Amino acid sequence: MASRPGLLTDWPWTPLGSFKYLVLTPLVIDGIYSYATMRDHDKLMVVALMMWRIVHSQVWISFARYQAAKGTKRIVNKSIEFDQVDRERTWDDQIIFNTLIFYLGKVLVLPTNTAPFWRLDGVVLIALLHAGPVEFFYYWFHRALHHHFLYSRYHSHHHSSIVTEPITCTYTYNDAWVLIAAVVHPFAEHIVYTLILGIPLVTTLLCGTISMVSVFLYITYIDFMNNLGHCNFELIPKPFFSLFPPLKFFCYTPSFHSLHHTQFRTNYSLFMPMYDYIYGTNDKCSDSLYETSLEQEEEKTDAIHLTHLTSLDSIYHLRLGFASLSSHPLTSRCYLFLMRPFSLTLSFILTYFSPQTFVFERNRFGDLTLHSHLLPKFSSHYISQRHKERINKMIEAAILEAEKKGVRVMSLGLLNQGEELNGYGEMYVRKHPKLKIRIVDGSSLAAEVVVHSVPVGTREVLFRGQITKVARAIVSSLCQNGIKVLVLREEEHRMLAELLGGDCKENLVLTRNYSPTIWLVGDGLSKEEQKMAGKGTRFLPFSQFPPTKLRKDCFYHTTPAMIIPDSAQNIDSCENWLGRRVMSAWRVGGIVHALEGWEEHECGLHNSILNPPKVWEAALRNGFKPLVLPSLETKGFDNSY
Secondary structure (H helix, E strand, O other), X not given: OOOOOOOOOOOOOHXXXXXXXXXXXXXHHHHHHHHHOOOOOHHXXXXXXHHHHHHHHHHHHHXXXXXXXXXXXXXXXXXXXXXXXXXXXXOOHHHHHXXXXXXXXXXXXXXXXXXXXXXXXXXXXXXXXXXXXXXXXXXXXXHHHOOHHHHHHHHHHHXXXXXXXXXXXXXXOOOOOOOOOOOOHHHHHHHHHHHHHOHHHXXXXXXXXXXXXXXXXXXXXXXXXXXXXXOOEOOOOOHHHHOOHHHHHOOOOHHHHHHHHHHOOOOOOOOOOHHHHHOOOOOOOHHHHHHHHHOOOOOOOOEEEEEEOOOOOHHHHOOOOOHHHHOOOOOOOHHHHHOHHHHHHHHHHHHHOOOOOEEEEEEEEOOEEEEEEEEOOOHHHHOOHHXXXXXXXXXXXXXXXXXXXXOOEEEEOHHHHOHHHHOOOHHHHHHOOOOOOEEEOOHHHHHHHHHOOOOOOOOEEEEEOOOOHHHHHHHHHHHHOOOEEEEOOHHHHHHHHOOOOHHHHHHEEEOOOOOOOEEEEOOOOOHHHHHHOOOOOEEEEOOOOOOOOOOOOOEEOOOOEEEOOOOOEOOOOOOOOOOOOEEEHHHHHHHHHHHXXXXXXXXXXXXXXXXXXXXXXXHHHOOOEEOOOOOOOXXXXXXXX
């Protein structure tokens, strides 16, 4: 959200970024101390409530994104892009704000008393107060916000998200445009919502019927219903209402609230639609949209890209993980190190108790529907011999399942196409020769991306790295075009020389010369070899994984990748370490294969029928663009992608 000059645009803790939770450090320390000294348990319960709310909301986010990737029971058939993710990135700010309010309330109102664990009368009173004054006041306040005067100044930016996610329900309060006078808008809106929703808690506190359980249940109910209503899929089954029809007045559905975000002037209720029915503002399409959404079947998939986890932190960088991380390239974060015990537990559950691959992302390329599936294993598992058989079985099962569903193309990403693992996918084609689905390793396009990254006029390049299918294709192409390829190691020179014939061999030279400014690098590049490179050297990786960046005076290009067309939809996450709207060449290769309708497999070391120039031209024709290699002399050059 663009800021206005001279006006406060964020919460007080916004400058702390990822470390904003540090503002709660005194609260946490005081809570632990009070609990340890047996003085007060309530302060620690405030901390526990905050942690529960964060976990609860994150579970909803992951579940909603998984369901959106599947495409079943979808309500609004539109895409989510990076701008929406950026707007909603601070969804947890309101949890921090509420935690501070709860803590101050405890300190100022109940400095010495401890709330009882359970009181039935308090729970009943909260339920009645919510159904009565809370829903009533919220309805009229929300309806007032849709008056043109208030809507344009306060509430409109909340409705900039037509396709809602669980985090959509909170972001509107966090992108505060200003404070006081000119724009207190979202912040003031949040204050009013807090006052309205706080009526049951304040009343039970004054009546002496409040309890820990009633507070936990009510806050959890609010979060649950908020997240439920902002899912872009219907999940409340028909029997829920058919067995007891009056429930439709006391429990809204995702489709009911979705109509409020698309029609704007209907369905104002908080969680209970009864006031919309009483005052005639219920959308006439509510029931029909509910039924059609439940009947929405999974969209037919044209192509699948099968990838896997890389590092331990990559769990959180998945689209199903943290939205604030998945929308940026994969990098290490300090606070993720503090989560390492939880990460290890989660990775153990994911890798040992997930029997098959699963979908985690859905994209659109014109008429093409592309799914990304995850094989729940880390890169380290592909090194272990005892895991390879299990991995191959999971890949094979994924291929056969996709075959049953009529998928046309499956591209194998990262180590799922390893030469030692399955011979670049050839093992599956040999085992199932009648496969209709086409297996693509994407090596042809990856090789062409690297070849076209070599600056025009280059006469020699230095080669160093593990010999792969991509490496062979690159060296062959460069030598045929008269570019000398200098190889540092004798074994690599011998393996590459076997591929070349005639005059091309003259352009493959064994050397100890580190002077070339263009280095083609793959797995196995050592730190010592990097140090031997001259200042200004450009490292062009041909491997699946990027090299470690040691030299600040050199340029490290990204792994083979291309910029996707502007027409590509539902792109709101980054692929591993790549930038926004950039995809690996191996993944693009599968997409192009499906777009072109090619009938051949592109897999195996010697079974790649498609020639690289043909794939490159097809990629450009379909709107994919190469990444431009910037000049090192550019002022203010950022050495990262």
